[in-house]
Amino acid sequence: MEDCGLVSHAAADASARSVAATAPSINDSAIAVDDVSLSYGGKGAGVLALDRISFDIPDGSFVAIVGPSGCGKSTILKILAGLLPPTSGQARLRGSPITGPRRDIGVVFQSPVLFPWRDVLANVMLPGDVQRLDKAEMRQRALDLVKLVGLSGFEHRYPRELSGGMQQRVGIIRALLHDPALLLMDEPFGALDAMTRETMNVELQRIWMERKKTVLFITHSTSEAVFLADRVIAMTPRPGRIADAFVVDLPRPRPLEVMNTPEFGAYVKRVRVALNSGGGLD
Amino acid sequence: MRRSGKFILRLLLIAAMLGLWEGCVWYFKIRAFILPPPSEVFLALYRGFANNLYPEHIGVTLMETFLGFVLGTALAFILGTFVALSRRVEYFLYPFIVMFQAMPKVALAPLIIVWFGLGLTSKVINAALVAFFPLMVNTIVGLRSAEEDRINLMRSLAASKWQIFWMLRLPNALPFIFAGLEIAMIFALIGAIVAEFIGAEKGLGMLIQSMNINVDVAGQFSILLILSAIGLVLNGIVGMTRRRLLFWDAAAQGNAAAVVEEKKL
Numbered sequence: 001m002e003d004c005g006l007v008s009h010a011a012a013d014a015s016a017r018s019v020a021a022t023a024p025s026i027n028d029s030a031i032a033v034d035d036v037s038l039s040y041g042g043k044g045a046g047v048l049a050l051d052r053i054s055f056d057i058p059d060g061s062f063v064a065i066v067g068p069s070g071c072g073k074s075t076i077l078k079i080l081a082g083l084l085p086p087t088s089g090q091a092r093l094r095g096s097p098i099t100g101p102r103r104d105i106g107v108v109f110q111s112p113v114l115f116p117w118r119d120v121l122a123n124v125m126l127p128g129d130v131q132r133l134d135k136a137e138m139r140q141r142a143l144d145l146v147k148l149v150g151l152s153g154f155e156h157r158y159p160r161e162l163s164g165g166m167q168q169r170v171g172i173i174r175a176l177l178h179d180p181a182l183l184l185m186d187e188p189f190g191a192l193d194a195m196t197r198e199t200m201n202v203e204l205q206r207i208w209m210e211r212k213k214t215v216l217f218i219t220h221s222t223s224e225a226v227f228l229a230d231r232v233i234a235m236t237p238r239p240g241r242i243a244d245a246f247v248v249d250l251p252r253p254r255p256l257e258v259m260n261t262p263e264f265g266a267y268v269k270r271v272r273v274a275l276n277s278g279g280g281l282d
Numbered sequence: 283m284r285r286s287g288k289f290i291l292r293l294l295l296i297a298a299m300l301g302l303w304e305g306c307v308w309y310f311k312i313r314a315f316i317l318p319p320p321s322e323v324f325l326a327l328y329r330g331f332a333n334n335l336y337p338e339h340i341g342v343t344l345m346e347t348f349l350g351f352v353l354g355t356a357l358a359f360i361l362g363t364f365v366a367l368s369r370r371v372e373y374f375l376y377p378f379i380v381m382f383q384a385m386p387k388v389a390l391a392p393l394i395i396v397w398f399g400l401g402l403t404s405k406v407i408n409a410a411l412v413a414f415f416p417l418m419v420n421t422i423v424g425l426r427s428a429e430e431d432r433i434n435l436m437r438s439l440a441a442s443k444w445q446i447f448w449m450l451r452l453p454n455a456l457p458f459i460f461a462g463l464e465i466a467m468i469f470a471l472i473g474a475i476v477a478e479f480i481g482a483e484k485g486l487g488m489l490i491q492s493m494n495i496n497v498d499v500a501g502q503f504s505i506l507l508i509l510s511a512i513g514l515v516l517n518g519i520v521g522m523t524r525r526r527l528l529f530w531d532a533a534a535q536g537n538a539a540a541v542v543e544e545k546k547l
C-alpha cells in the first residue's frame with residue numbers, strides 16, 4: 001500500500017515538471033511513447049520494424065499489446081527496457097527520456113531465461129545481486145515471492161528440475177524482486193500449453209492486483225490480451241503500426257468464465273477486426 | 283546382473299587378447315626385440331618398480347606435466363578472455379593465433395631444448411605450449427556463447443560489463459573451459475614426453491629413448507603402460523572436478539570433453 005502512494009507521488013512530480021517545461025506530455029503516464037520509429041540496420045536501407053508508434057501507459061494500469069509475430073512487439077519492449085534506442089521519436093518513463101537500462105524496470109522474457117547454475121532462490125535474487133541491494137532483505141523478499149507463486153519447497157531446486165510452467169513463474173517473480181514500478185512482459189506464456197497458460201493468466205492477474213504495478217504485457221493471443229488488460233493495443237506488421245487501441249471494461253478479479261460472456265466476445269472480435277484490417281491492406 | 287555379466291565378458295576378452303599375444307610370440311618364435319610377450323612386459327614393469335628406477339622418472343614427468351599444464355592453461359585463460367571480450371585485441375592477435383594454431387607445436391621442441399637446456403624448464407615450457415591452444419580456443423568460444431536473451435536480461439537490470447562477465451559469461455563458459463582443460467591435460471603430458479625425447483636427463487620419455495637404444499623393448503612397453511595409466515588418472519581428476527563443479531550442466535555429467543575441440547576461431 002505504501003509504495004503505491006510513493007509511485008503515484010513520483011508520477012505526479014514528473015508530470016508537474018513536464019507541465020512546467022511546457023512539454024506536451026499526458027498526465028499520470030508511467031510510459032509515454034511518442035512517434036517512435038525503429039528500423040533495424042539504420043535509417044532508409046534497413047527493415048522498418050516500427051512506423052511512428054504513439055501510445056501511453058497510465059500509472060498502475062495493465063496494458064496489453066497484441067499482434068501477429070513480426071509486427072514489432074518485442075522491439076517496443078526492447079526500446080522501453082532501454083536495450084535499443086529508437087531510430088526516431090522518443091519513449092519516456094515518468095517524463096524523462098529512456099536512454100538506457102534502468103533499475104526500476106522489471107523484464108520478463110518469452111523464455112524464462114534462468115541461469116542453470118543458480119537454484120530457484122538464487123535466480124530470483126539475481127536483480128538484487130546485480131544492483132547490490134541488501135542481501136538479507138532480498139532473501140526475505142525472494143522467499144515471499146516464491147511462496148506467492150506456489151513454489152515453496154522448490155527454493156533450492158535447479159532450473160533443469162522444474163517444469164516449463166514453474167520455470168516461467170520463477171522468471172516472473174525474479175522481475176518483481178527489486179520492486180520495479182514498471183513490469184515489461186514479452187509473451188511470457190507463449191511457450192506454455194493452453195491449460196497451464198490459463199492458470200498462469202489467473203495467477204498473473206492475482207499478483208498484479210496484489211502488487212499494483214504498471215504492466216506492459218505483450219502477446220499474440222487476443223483472448224489473453226482481453227482477459228488480462230485494462231487497455232488493449234492491437235498492432236499490424238510490415239511496418240509495425242497500431243491498428244486499434246481501446247479500454248477493456250470488465251470487473252476484476254476476472255474469473256476464467258468471463259471468457260464465455262458476450263462482452264468478452266465483443267472485445268475479442270474488436271481485436272480480430274483490427275488485426276485483419278492490417279492484413280487486408282497487404 | 284547383466285552389467286556384471288558384461289564386465290566379466292570384458293575382462294575375459296582382455297585376458298584372451300593377452301593370451302593370444304603370448305601364444306603368437308611363442309608359436310611364431312618372434313624375437314623379443316621385435317615384440318616381447320606380455321609376461322616379459324609385466325616382468326619389466328615389476329623390476330622397474332622393485333629396483334626403484336621407475337618412481338623417480340614418473341615423478342619427474344608428472345612434475346613437468348603439472349607445471350606445464352598450470353602455466354599453459356593459466357596463460358590460455360587470460361589471453362582467451364582478452365580476445366573474447368575485446369574485438370580489438372582479437373583483431374591484432376588474430377594473425378599470430380592462426381599461424382601458431384596451424385603449426386604442430388611439438389615441432390618446436392628441439393628449439394626449446396636449445397633455448398632452455400636439458401632440465402625441467404624446457405619440458406615445462408614445451409608442455410605449456412602444447413596445452414595452451416585447446417584451452418584458449420575453448421575459453422574464447424565459451425565466453426562468447428552466452429545467449430542473447432541472458433545478456434539482455436543482465437543489461438535490462440543495468441548490470442555493468444564486469445558483472446555480465448562475472449555472473450553470466452564466465453559460469454556459462456565453464457563447460458567449454460573444462461572440455462578444454464581435459465584436452466590440455468593430456469596435451470601437456472604429450473608435450474613433456476616429446477621434449478624428453480629430444481633431450482633430457484630424467485623422465486619417462488628419456489627412459490623410453492635409452493631403452494630403445496639398448497633394445498629393451500619389453501621395458502618400453504612397460505613405460506607405455508605407465509603412461510596410459512598416468513593419462514587415465516590425470517583425465518579422471520579433471521573429469522571429476524568438472525562433474526563436481528558443473529553439477530548444474532546436464533551435458534557435463536556424461537563425457538562431454540572434446541565437444542568443441544574442433545571449433546576454430
Ligand SMILES: Nc1ncnc2c1ncn2[C@@H]1O[C@H](COP(=O)(O)OP(=O)(O)O)[C@@H](O)[C@H]1O
Nearest residue numbers: 040041047049068069070071072073074075076
Ligand atoms: N536484430 C534484428 N535485426 C534485423 N531485423 C530484426 C531484428 N529483430 C527483429 N527484426 C525484425 O523486425 C521485425 C519486428 O520484430 P519483433 O519486434 O521481434 O516482432 P515480434 O516480437 O512482434 O514478433 C521483424 O520483421 C523482424 O524480422
Ligand SMILES: [Mg+2]
Nearest residue numbers: 073074186187
Ligand atoms: Mg517477439
